[in-house]
Amino acid sequence: xxxxxxxxxxxxxxxxxxxxxxxxxxxxxxxxxxxxxxxxxxxxxxxxxxxxxxxxxxxxxxxxxxxxxxxxxxxxxxxxxxxxxxxxxxxxxxxxxxxxxxxxxxxxxxxxxxxxxxxxxxxxxxxxxxxxxxxxxxxxxxxxxxxxxxxxxxxxxxxxxxxxxxxxxxxxxxxxxxxxxxxxxxxxxxxxxxxxxxxxxxxxxxxxxxxxxxxxxxxxxxxxxxxxxxxxxxxxxxxxxxxxxxxxxxxxxxxxxxxxxxxxxxxxxxxxxxxxxxxxxxxxxxxxxxxxxx
Amino acid sequence: xxxxxxxxxxxxxxxxxxxxxxxxxxxxxxxxxxxxxxxxxxxxxxxxxxxxxxxxxxxxxxxxxxxxxxxxxxxxxxxxxxxxxxxxxxxxxxxxxxxxxxxxxxxxxxxxxxxxxxxxxxxxxxxxxxxxxxxxxxxxxxxxxxxxxxxxxxxxxxxxxxxxxxxxxxxxxxxxxxxxxxxxxxxxxxxxxxxxxxxxxxxxxxxxxxxxxxxxxxxxxxxxxxxxxxxxxxxxxxxxxxxxxxxxxxxxxxxxxxxxxxxxxxxxxxxxxxxxxxxxxxxxxxxxxxxxxxxxxxxxxxxxxxxxxxxxxxxxxxxxxxxxxxxxxxxxxxxxxxxxxxxxxxxxxxxxxxxxxxxx
Ligand SMILES: Nc1ncnc2c1ncn2[C@@H]1O[C@H](COP(=O)(O)OP(=O)(O)OP(=O)(O)O)[C@@H](O)[C@H]1O
Ligand SMILES: [Mg+2]
Numbered sequence: 001x002x003x004x005x006x007x008x009x010x011x012x013x014x015x016x017x018x019x020x021x022x023x024x025x026x027x028x029x030x031x032x033x034x035x036x037x038x039x040x041x042x043x044x045x046x047x048x049x050x051x052x053x054x055x056x057x058x059x060x061x062x063x064x065x066x067x068x069x070x071x072x073x074x075x076x077x078x079x080x081x082x083x084x085x086x087x088x089x090x091x092x093x094x095x096x097x098x099x100x101x102x103x104x105x106x107x108x109x110x111x112x113x114x115x116x117x118x119x120x121x122x123x124x125x126x127x128x129x130x131x132x133x134x135x136x137x138x139x140x141x142x143x144x145x146x147x148x149x150x151x152x153x154x155x156x157x158x159x160x161x162x163x164x165x166x167x168x169x170x171x172x173x174x175x176x177x178x179x180x181x182x183x184x185x186x187x188x189x190x191x192x193x194x195x196x197x198x199x200x201x202x203x204x205x206x207x208x209x210x211x212x213x214x215x216x217x218x219x220x221x222x223x224x225x226x227x228x229x230x231x232x233x234x235x236x237x238x239x240x241x242x243x244x245x246x247x248x249x250x251x252x253x254x255x256x257x258x259x260x261x262x263x264x265x266x267x268x269x270x271x272x273x274x275x276x277x278x279x280x281x282x283x284x285x286x287x288x289x290x291x292x293x294x
Numbered sequence: 295x296x297x298x299x300x301x302x303x304x305x306x307x308x309x310x311x312x313x314x315x316x317x318x319x320x321x322x323x324x325x326x327x328x329x330x331x332x333x334x335x336x337x338x339x340x341x342x343x344x345x346x347x348x349x350x351x352x353x354x355x356x357x358x359x360x361x362x363x364x365x366x367x368x369x370x371x372x373x374x375x376x377x378x379x380x381x382x383x384x385x386x387x388x389x390x391x392x393x394x395x396x397x398x399x400x401x402x403x404x405x406x407x408x409x410x411x412x413x414x415x416x417x418x419x420x421x422x423x424x425x426x427x428x429x430x431x432x433x434x435x436x437x438x439x440x441x442x443x444x445x446x447x448x449x450x451x452x453x454x455x456x457x458x459x460x461x462x463x464x465x466x467x468x469x470x471x472x473x474x475x476x477x478x479x480x481x482x483x484x485x486x487x488x489x490x491x492x493x494x495x496x497x498x499x500x501x502x503x504x505x506x507x508x509x510x511x512x513x514x515x516x517x518x519x520x521x522x523x524x525x526x527x528x529x530x531x532x533x534x535x536x537x538x539x540x541x542x543x544x545x546x547x548x549x550x551x552x553x554x555x556x557x558x559x560x561x562x563x564x565x566x567x568x569x570x571x572x573x574x575x576x577x578x579x580x581x582x583x584x585x586x587x588x589x590x591x592x593x594x595x596x597x598x599x600x601x602x603x604x605x606x607x608x609x610x611x612x613x614x615x616x617x618x619x620x621x622x623x624x625x626x627x628x629x630x631x632x633x634x635x636x637x638x639x640x641x642x643x644x645x646x647x648x649x650x651x652x653x654x
Binding site for chain 2: 055074080088100
């Protein structure tokens with residue numbers, strides 16, 4: 001049985017005229033221990049997809065099954081690395097991670113918790129910054145804390161929403177390696193959202209493009225048959241790599257182009273009526289939107 | 295820490311140009327900064343005093359002329375001359391009763407200080423005298439004898455500050471917990487909204503009367519200081535609304551990212567409140583507290599005046615009814631003192647408020 005299974009999942013936001021069909025008929029299966037990457041354009045619904053799996057959102061149609069059972073909400077079996085780190089700015093690195101540990105190991109002693117915190121902070125090489133506040137860290141360091149916090153829940157599955165998108169290429173490379181190493185240690189199931197094809201190829205077993213939205217669907221699977229450990233500088237010259245990379249890029253360019261040619265722009269003309277002097281309308285004015293305190 | 299406080303209060307920015315000029319850095323730029331932050335404000339103060347002085351002189355001469363004319367009408371030219379001489383001589387009995395000039399206010403200020411010195415000397419002497427008796431009384435379980443003479447101006451300030459802090463703490467202790475509870479639940483918020491909206495604009499006077507009705511009954515057989523209780527409770531009730539509204543708003547509008555984190559980490563309700571909701575709404579709560587303190591100080595004077603409880607408010611009222619020659623000047627002194635204390639309280643709260651805001 002697949003570890004995670006999405007069956008004909010559709011998701012829309014808003015109601016009435018503002019309704020946007022973000023995802024349409026998404027089918028996805030991920031096996032236990034697999035590392036899957038999803039690449040897609042910005043705004044195509046990647047975060048929405050992650051939220052359906054971590055239990056923050058629920059599908060309008062279809063079902064999301066975790067080990068055969070529908071997801072009813074967030075759980076410690078799925079660790080999440082949010083796109084914008086989402087560290088609590090008033091807590092230090094250690095305290096942010098302790099929050100996760102407190103919930104997963106409520107009965108652990110103070111010392112045990114401290115050891116665990118140190119272990120996870122060490123895992124992302126931030127021991128020197130353990131007592132700093134997020135505002136005192138660089139973007140890359142914050143992202144590492146976010147990874148450490150997700151790992152600290154010791155989840156079976158790691159959901160990462162563009163965890164490295166804010167980083168420069170060099171830092172990105174080392175963090176990619178770190179994440180892959182951590183994954184390699186105890187083979188967590190991983191779902192990585194990214195907008196960088198190379199990142200997907202270096203890290204994942206399988207790459208699936210998310211077609212641009214609205215009504216985004218998943219594209220074909222691209223298996224990554226490259227031996228690990230993969231070092232970007234070396235596999236750069238590898239023919240399989242080059243071939244795969246081209247294939248995915250061509251696919252993305254093709255769907256991007258077809259989507260933009262399908263787009264029909266409708267210009268809505270403003271409804272203009274001349275206001276004549278001397279004709280004052282009496283009656284209630286149109287209600288303005290008010291900011292309400294309660 | 296010390297530096298941060300200096301920076302937050304604005305003292306650092308205030309002193310910086312001096313320091314730089316003395317050190318000889320960028321003299322021209324800093325001299326300009328000095329002009330801007332010292333000379334111009336100083337000029338505006340002088341201008342203010344000048345206009346005040348001119349106005350007061352005009353009012354004085356108008357009132358004096360009226361007095362002389364009145365005397366002339368009643369007692370003829372001799373009476374008018376007598377009145378004129380009396381006014382010129384500065385005799386207290388016949389001074390025109392009008393807006394006092396800056397110099398008179400300054401004199402009143404000095405006399406209030408001198409008065410305070412005399413009264414505190416008396417008080418010390420009294421304490422010394424009864425020290426032995428008090429020891430015995432305490433040993434026997436009786437209340438010590440305390441000085442019951444007239445309070446000085448400085449004593450009145452202290453009483454007012456005590457009352458405002460008691461009221462402020464009461465407001466905080468009522469408004470913050472209720473605000474949190476209401477903020478957490480949309481149902482509670484909509485159900486109690488009407489009550490908050492109706493009670494918020496109620497005037498301090500009405501609160502005072504309401505509190506008076508209740509306290510009078512509740513404490514009919516206790517020997518606590520009733521007028522203090524009444525005034526600080528009224529101050530608290532008048533001023534707590536800003537904190538209540540701000541707290542509930544801060545609690546109900548936590549950043550969606552933080553809410554998501556709390557959900558994904560499956561935080562318990564307690565953890566959620568103390569680690570996520572409260573810290574994220576602290577800046578708003580403190581903004582509310584700052585408004586509360588300034589409202590508390592403002593209504594305090596009116597409430598003291600009405601409740602006849604000791605403090606700056608009753609000082610002003612007594613001086614007004616007293617009608618002595620320097621009463622008006624003393625009222626103006628009280629006005630400036632009230633204003634400056636209000637300003638200082640606001641500055642203190644501003645520093646606290648800024649320290650509570652976190653960098654994202
Ligand atoms: N809570 C929401 N309410 C309404 N619309 C939403 C909401 N969240 C997302 N959307 C819409 O859904 C679409 C997909 O958003 P989503 O955040 O999933 O995109 P994304 O692929 O993660 O983009 P990015 O790469 O920029 O992070 C967008 O058009 C967005 O406007
Ligand atoms: Mg996203």
